[in-house]
Amino acid sequence: MKGLYSALVASAIAGAFAAPSPTEKGPITARAAQAACATNVSLSGNPFSGRSIYANKEYSKEVMSAAAAMTDSALAAKASKVADVGTFLWIDTRARISVVEENLAAVGCDQLAAFVIYDLPGRDCAAKASNGELAAGDISTYKTEYIDPILAIFKKYPKTAIALVIEPDSLPNLVTNADLSSCQESASGYREGVAYAFRQFNLPNIAMYVDAGHGGWLGWNDNLKPGAKELANVYKNAGSPKSVRGYATNVAGWNAWDLEPGEFSTATDAQWNKAQNEKKYVELFSPELKSAGMPGQAIVDTGRNGVTGLRNEWGDWCNVNGAGFGRRPTTNTGSSLVDSFVWVKPGGESDGTSDTSATRYDSFCGKPDAFKPSPEAGQWNQAYFEMLLKNANPPF
Ligand SMILES: *[C@@H]1O[C@H](CO)[C@@H](O)[C@H](O)[C@H]1NC(C)=O
Numbered sequence: 001m002k003g004l005y006s007a008l009v010a011s012a013i014a015g016a017f018a019a020p021s022p023t024e025k026g027p028i029t030a031r032a033a034q035a036a037c038a039t040n041v042s043l044s045g046n047p048f049s050g051r052s053i054y055a056n057k058e059y060s061k062e063v064m065s066a067a068a069a070m071t072d073s074a075l076a077a078k079a080s081k082v083a084d085v086g087t088f089l090w091i092d093t094r095a096r097i098s099v100v101e102e103n104l105a106a107v108g109c110d111q112l113a114a115f116v117i118y119d120l121p122g123r124d125c126a127a128k129a130s131n132g133e134l135a136a137g138d139i140s141t142y143k144t145e146y147i148d149p150i151l152a153i154f155k156k157y158p159k160t161a162i163a164l165v166i167e168p169d170s171l172p173n174l175v176t177n178a179d180l181s182s183c184q185e186s187a188s189g190y191r192e193g194v195a196y197a198f199r200q201f202n203l204p205n206i207a208m209y210v211d212a213g214h215g216g217w218l219g220w221n222d223n224l225k226p227g228a229k230e231l232a233n234v235y236k237n238a239g240s241p242k243s244v245r246g247y248a249t250n251v252a253g254w255n256a257w258d259l260e261p262g263e264f265s266t267a268t269d270a271q272w273n274k275a276q277n278e279k280k281y282v283e284l285f286s287p288e289l290k291s292a293g294m295p296g297q298a299i300v301d302t303g304r305n306g307v308t309g310l311r312n313e314w315g316d317w318c319n320v321n322g323a324g325f326g327r328r329p330t331t332n333t334g335s336s337l338v339d340s341f342v343w344v345k346p347g348g349e350s351d352g353t354s355d356t357s358a359t360r361y362d363s364f365c366g367k368p369d370a371f372k373p374s375p376e377a378g379q380w381n382q383a384y385f386e387m388l389l390k391n392a393n394p395p396f
Contacts, residue, residue: 037108037109037159038159039159040158040159040204040205041158041159041160041161041204041205042204042205043161043204043205043206043207043243046297046331046339046340047112047161047163047207047245047339048112048163048299048329048331048339048340048342049331049339050110051110051111051112051161052086052110052111052112052329053086053087053088053111053112053114053163053329053340053342053343054086054103054106054107054108054111054112054113054114055083055084055085055086055087056086056087056088056089056103056113056114057099057102057103057106058089058099058103058346059083059087059089059346060083060084062346062348062349062380063079063080063082063083063348063385064080064083066079066348066380066382066385066386067079067080067083069382070386075386075389075390078389078392078395078396079385079386079389079396081396082325082347082389082396085328085329085343086111086112086114086329086343087114087303087342087343087344087346088114088115088116088163088165088342088343088344088346089103089113089114089115089116090115090116090118090346090378091115091116091117091118091119091150092116092118092119092132092378093119093132093133094119094133094145094146094149097146097149097150097153100115100150100153101153101156104153104154104156104157104160104162105157107157107160109159111161112160112161112162112163113157113160113161113162113163114162114163114164114165114342115150115162115163115164115165116164116165116168116251116344117147117150117164117165117166117167117197117201118132118167118168119132119133119134119142119146120132120134120142120167120170120186120189120190120193120194121134121135121136121137121138121139121141121142121186121189121193122134122135122136122137122182122185122186122189122190123170123186124169125173125177125180125182125183125185125186126169126173126176126177126180126182126183127317127352127362127364128352128359128360128361128362129318129351129352129353129360129361129362129364129365129376129377130351130352130360130377130378131360134146136182136185136186136189137185137189138189139189139192139193139196142189142193142196143193143196147193147196147197147200147201148200151200151201154201154203154206155203157205158203158204158205159205160205161205161207162205162206162207163206163207163208163209163299163342164197164201164206164207164208164209165209165210165211165248165251165299165344166194166197166198166208166209166210166211166248167190167193167194167197167210167211168211168248168251168252168344169211169213169251170186170190170193170194170211171190171191171194171210171211171212171227171230171231171234172211172212172213172217172218172227172230173186173190174186174187174190174191174230175218175223175226175227175230176217176218176223191233191234191237194210194234194238195234195235195237195238196238198210198234198235198238198241198243198244199238199239199241201241201243202241202242202243202244203243204243206243207243207245208241208243208244208245209245209246209247209248209297209298209299210231210234210235210244210246210247210248211247211248211251212227212231212247212248212249212285212298213227213249214249214250214251214253214255214278214281215249215250215255215262215273215275215276215277215278215280215281216255216264216273216275216314216315218281218285219273219274219275219280219281219284219285220272220273220275221272221273221274222272224275224284224285224288225288225292227285227288228285228288228289228291228292228294229292231247231289231292231294232289232292232293232294233292235293235294236293236294240293240294244294244295245295245297245339246286246289246294246295246296246297246298246299246339247285247289247296247297247298247299248298248299248300248301248342248344249278249281249282249285249298249299249300249301250278250300250301250302250305251301251344251345252301252303252304252317252344252345252351253301253304253305253317253345254304254305254308254310254311254316254317254320254323255277255278255281255305256277256278256305256308257277257278257279257300257302257305257326257327257341258277258278258279258334259277259308260277261276262276262277262280263276263277263308263309263311263314264276264314267314278300279335279338282298282300282335282337282338283335283337285298286298286337296337297337297338297339298337298338298339299338299339299340299341299342299344300333300338300340300341300342301341301342301343301344301345302326302327302328302329302341302342302343303325303326303342303343303344303345303346303347304320304323304324304325304326304345304347304388305323305326305327306323306324306325306326306327306388306391306392306393306394307322307323307324307391307393310322310323310369311369312367312368312369315364316364316367316369316370317351317364318351318352318362318364318365318367318370318374319350319351319352319354319365319370319371319372319374319381319384320369320370320371321369321370321371321387322387322391323371323387323388323391324387324388324389324390324391324392324393325347325388325389325391325392325393325396326341326392326393327341327394328341328343328394329341329342329343347385347388348380348381348382348384348385348388349377349378349379349380349381350374350375350376350377350378350379350380350381350384351365351374351377352364352365352374352376352377353365353374353375353376353377354366354370354371354372354373354374355373358376360376360377371383371384371387
């Protein structure tokens with residue numbers, strides 16, 4: 001249909017003007033887009049199929065100013081290509097809601113807008129670097145001042161396809177860090193908050209993927225079933241919303257997609273984990289999720305997993321030194337269980353500060369395999385970005 005519209009518009013223009021000049025391409029694109037965008041989006045099947053991920057302005061701006069700051073012009077040219085990669089936009093505070101609409105309004109009809117919902121009360125209960133603005137227990141603020149205002153904006157754009165990653169690390173932390181008092185305090189708010197997001201964002205143009213950690217987290221033999229049960233219980237408590245498509249893995253992570261043998265397959269504890277790469281994790285986790293009563297389609301963050309063999313331990317998560325950008329977003333995943341490879345973590349933004357005197361210093365960010373110096377989580381790290389770019393695999 002898209003081809004047909006373009007052909008019709010092009011021939012109409014050709015009839016009116018003997019020789020269309022490049023300046024006339026603007027109206028053609030705009031009119032074709034308008035025609036294709038005439039109807040409400042009603043997603044079924046893979047939402048990424050036939051749609052590219054919108055390259056949001058926030059990340060593009062960061063990348064373009066990073067490119068402008070480079071003295072190596074060849075590297076700067078490569079950097080500017082990163083600005084065209086579609087990535088997820090993190091809504092990690094209430095204040096950040098202010099950028100949602102200007103981005104949503106700019107999404108093309110053959111594109112999909114991608115956001116990360118990330119502001120649960122007591123966020124990041126097992127680490128220190130990404131603690132959120134809402135205290136554990138403050139579920140009412142989460143609902144009324146975070147989810148509801150985002151929903152009000154989404155409702156204005158029924159013609160735009162939207163993919164959401166719901167609350168990275170939250171439910172996985174309840175599975176594996178239940179011994180921490182901070183995670184105990186956060187547990188009921190996480191479950192209620194994720195269920196609320198599921199219910200509220202259950203619109204025809206939205207597809208949701210709830211975070212399921214990665215192979216080195218819920219992939220352990222003993223964690224697969226409890227992990228699937230935790231996610232599926234929240235899903236069912238929310239009334240099994242149609243818009244929940246499955247789960248996201250490797251968000252802000254480092255695991256390879258299909259490396260054989262897996263990166264940690266020679267570790268002494270490897271016998272307890274068959275999910276030695278993300279492909280294996282998905283193949284193990286999806287069936288568990290489905291038998292627990294939840295849809296099991298996945299998206300996998302390949303934004304920073306281009307180089308492997310860098311971590312001393314599987315759990316090392318902070319600003320891994322030597323990393324490179326990974327595979328670009330694509331639906332050619334080679335797995336019917338994976339809707340798309342995606343870039344969720346904006347490469348170049350820090351995972352956490354390496355300043356040992358900072359309140360939010362987490363010891364993982366001081367480990368020997370972590371890049372130093374690194375600023376606070378979410379802050380831009382130019383040197384780290386340049387490293388990701390130089391080590392990109394495939395290269396830019
Ligand atoms: C499109 O969605 C909007 C918002 O839900 C609704 O008001 C409108 O009636 C829909 N249009 C069509 C043609 O279904």
